Amino acid sequence: MRTVDDLLDVERIKVLKARYFRCLDTKDWDGVASCFTPEATASYPQQACGSRDEIIAFLSRSMVEGLVSMHHGHHPEIEVDGVTATGTWYLHDKVFAPDFDFALEGAAIYSDRYARTDDGWRMTHSGYERIFETTWKPSDLTSYRVEQGRISRGPA
């Protein structure tokens, strides 16, 4: 990272990842798709995906109706090399699925790759490895309530 152009690219990649997480947790699948190239791949602990279509199919299938989630990417370590870039992020995720009496909180390290396209920076690969994952049944807390906001049901 040596020039203002590098810095501009770093900030644009941060905004790309911000849009990804915002669209993911608001179930805006067109928005999520717009963050990847068509040939993008993914390696999640649960599944590998060989294309953008497979990524969107996997993510939208995982985020069932009524489930709410929070996915945050912290601590970006981004390296720009011309028209490609790599990014390391520290994921903090929470999932509440009241219909399945299921709650999850986890931490993981992301290893992403990016490409500069005519439409701006896009993810060409995303994947993470778990630091830890905790799960519990919300019903263990007798007073526990989850209220889903309108925007987490996807675009109107």
Place this chain on the structure above:
Amino acid sequence: MRTVDDLLDVERIKVLKARYFRCLDTKDWDGVASCFTPEATASYPQQACGSRDEIIAFLSRSMVEGLVSMHHGHHPEIEVDGVTATGTWYLHDKVFAPDFDFALEGAAIYSDRYARTDDGWRMTHSGYERIFETTWKPSDLTSYRVEQGRISRGPA
């Protein structure tokens, strides 16, 4: 975002929002006030505010003695347009009010507006919409303890 000046403004707005959250959770109401213009408005799920004075009155009334809170704004998506700017943020908030046997954790999307003033960037509007909100009674966990640090009681 095309120039180093845009980048400098983006970083200054990030620092403004950082100061806002730090002052909020340390109950430094003068510090919180310094982040807004006098005419600033807010649209929170619980209440709309028509001026900076109303914002500070609402926030300080909400954060009662003994309550501790954590408000984090992640994933800034900031657009600068001359002397004004907009910002989208992803809020993660936690609140513990032991006196009321109340705990809250939530996620929301902020839509802010900013103005460049003689004293630097300030918020002219802030508001958010919930992705989800969870609540529970800390007493459901018999071992649960909250310890409040000195700095969360406000400036000496």
Place this chain on the structure above:
Amino acid sequence: MRTVDDLLDVERIKVLKARYFRCLDTKDWDGVASCFTPEATASYPQQACGSRDEIIAFLSRSMVEGLVSMHHGHHPEIEVDGVTATGTWYLHDKVFAPDFDFALEGAAIYSDRYARTDDGWRMTHSGYERIFETTWKPSDLTSYRVEQGRISRGPA
């Protein structure tokens, strides 16, 4: 913050702190050590440290085998002044130590100092003060499970 050089230094210090947290939670003590100057000091609520060796000894002793942790530094407010800099960060930390039936979640404000060295920016001092700290026994939730990922056991 007035020039592109300031911005570059701010981004480099953000990446330094990102590396610190990533190495801390993956128990990569050589990686953690590489973030400090040899003379670095620390003032944690539990202990003061007078050198990098003392910092590493304290941190590695605290993070026992089987313990998993998540340390995130949010909201950087960084001021660069030539070859030194200061940084304020908002810490969110979680610790799960199943062997001790212990869980912790806390919030704190970091006050760091940095120096530009021949190998890049390094921490010369780090310390934080608590906003709040909560603790509980995971066994209060009968369904509670923690799974530790491979990367949180340290480098292979």
